[in-house]
Amino acid sequence: MTVLIRKDILKRKVEIYGEVETLSPLRIGKGRGETNPESAASMQILRTYDEKPLIPGSSWKGIFRSTGEKIAKEKGIFTCTGLTKQTCMDRILGEVQKLMSDDVEKAVERVWDDTCINCKIFGAPSLYSAISIFDSVATKYTIGYRPMIAISRDTGAVTKSALVTTEYVEPGSIFPFKLIGNNLPNYAIGYIIKIMRYINDGLVQVGGNKSRGFGFVTFSKLSLEVTDYEVKPNDKEGKLEALDEIDKEVSIELPKDVKGKEFFEKTKPLEEVFNHARILFPQSNLH
Template identity: 45%
Template sequence: MVDYTFIRKDMIKRETVIEGILEVLSPLRIGVGKSGGMDPASIAKDTVLKDVNGVPVIPGSSWKGVFRSTGETILMARNITVCSGVGKNYCLNNYRKYDDFQDAIRESDINNALKIFWDYTCLNCKLFGTMSVIGAVKFLDSRAFEYKLGTRTMVAISRTEGAAARRALVQVEFVEPGSKFNFKLIGTNLPNYAIGYLLTIMKRIHDGYTQIGGHKSRGFGFVKFANLHLLNSGSKKIGEDDLQASLPDEIKAEGDKFFEEVKPYMEAFNNAKIQYPVH
């Protein structure tokens, strides 16, 4: 019998928290779009997203997007089936099981709903959620607690033509290098290999293979993690597909050292035989 603990929402067998500090290495911009006049020669302002107190923020939804897209690249490199989760490209739709899943939910046939979701969704859908289903991991908004803002005038790029707009300039606001944000994610019922998958994504960000926010082609968005803290209520296997990771429940370390200490989780991901979705 398949153990559906990973995707169950009605019980909590394990909670995993990873938190720390995000250090900005190059200009960082999570924007809210341009404001100003319609004259293409005017300098409109492309501002940084801020909370009600004017503090720069990286929304949890942005983190989920970054983790999902980075994870997609990692999974594809391992020849593991994965959907993008964008538009209609999600597993239940791709396998034409969305209506069957909804019917099972409406009929309170929870066992069938769990089976459909388990069999016909990829790791990203299980972990980050998909249409009508919340994910097993939640990203909190990251707020800056030490920061400076800068601006840079750039030539605007036409979204329709993919080229520089004629005479159009935009004043881009950004968070300056050296600024710091908090970072926190909370996972529920995560197998060791799923924790390892999240840590593998984080390491790619930390090592500079994934950038955050806009203007990546201009060198924006390089960051690293510091003062990382993993708190996990046990490292026993969850489900028959999981692998053991013999680690303490709590790990605290700086960025590079932290990723060395949590290697057993990443090895669990590297060695796990991820059998879903069905082919």
């Protein structure tokens, strides 16, 4: 039943890939301290060594996790914040390590029972992520510049050089997108797809300057590939068996190279499995 968090067995590989197009300005800024101090009046975007705009996989993961938190809340299930020292694993790490030395099965069960869906899918200390999202390096882009008032992050005050030039990626720019997951039950695939739909529908913005209307994106050329390693005779492509007892089997036509809207229509049954799944973890947060 614990297949989603098992790394020692390989039941299923999931790939979701396609393109992301920016519908509004997009700004993935450099972290604090990474900006060139010589150009204090310019807020630079993240770029690769050859100057192409970049959305790091870690940024995607952060966006997916926080969007997931919102979706989980709507469904009435608990998720931790995922912040350092505040994950579900941080609470049970000591006990799990003790269990590991004499009963690995019990340790795995303990992790299963006491971690939220985000820790299971996106990872936590001593719990590897079930998915990885690749860095997105822009394949088509134009850079825009906009003067903005700088507010000091420390004091909330307007800084001396109040007017700074902010760099961003213009609407109509294209980034590739690729996510790989291992051992994802249908409800977990549905959860991830629902997160992508929230981003696609503009319910979630990507990057900075959200209050200025930045960060709206849409997915296109999307494909979903699911490879089950234990294929039974007569199994057809698109028949996705239930991987654990809260999961449900679905049969769908796997979307290939389609627009966001069509992708989310074709994968609706997976989203439905998530919507109806009785998620009974973490047990300590059940009422």
